[in-house]
Amino acid sequence: MTDMEQFLSGAVAMGFAVAGLLFLSYWRRLRQRLFLTFALSFFLLAVNYTWLAVTLIPVEERSPLFLIRLLAFAMIIVAIVQSNRPSSTR
Incomplete structure (x- = not known):
């Protein structure tokens, strides 16, 4: 990884x-x-990209970083779906 990267x-x-x-x-x-x-x-x-910048992991060995990204995006999708579900208490 270059200095610019x-x-x-x-x-x-x-x-x-x-x-x-x-x-x-x-x-x-x-409080939502x-x-x-x-x-x-x-x-x-942020932790994912900090880890990437600090450790200089070769491209072939970045699989754990993709799992962290997958977790982050899955959390976002679940939060959006839950916030759009109709409330059972009215």
């Missing part, structure tokens, strides 16, 4: 961390589980 991975990780902080502030204000799940997912993605 490491720099860009760090920038992407910082962007995910900022998005996570933004959703965390929304959750603190509104959707925002907390989004914040946790974006923090997972």
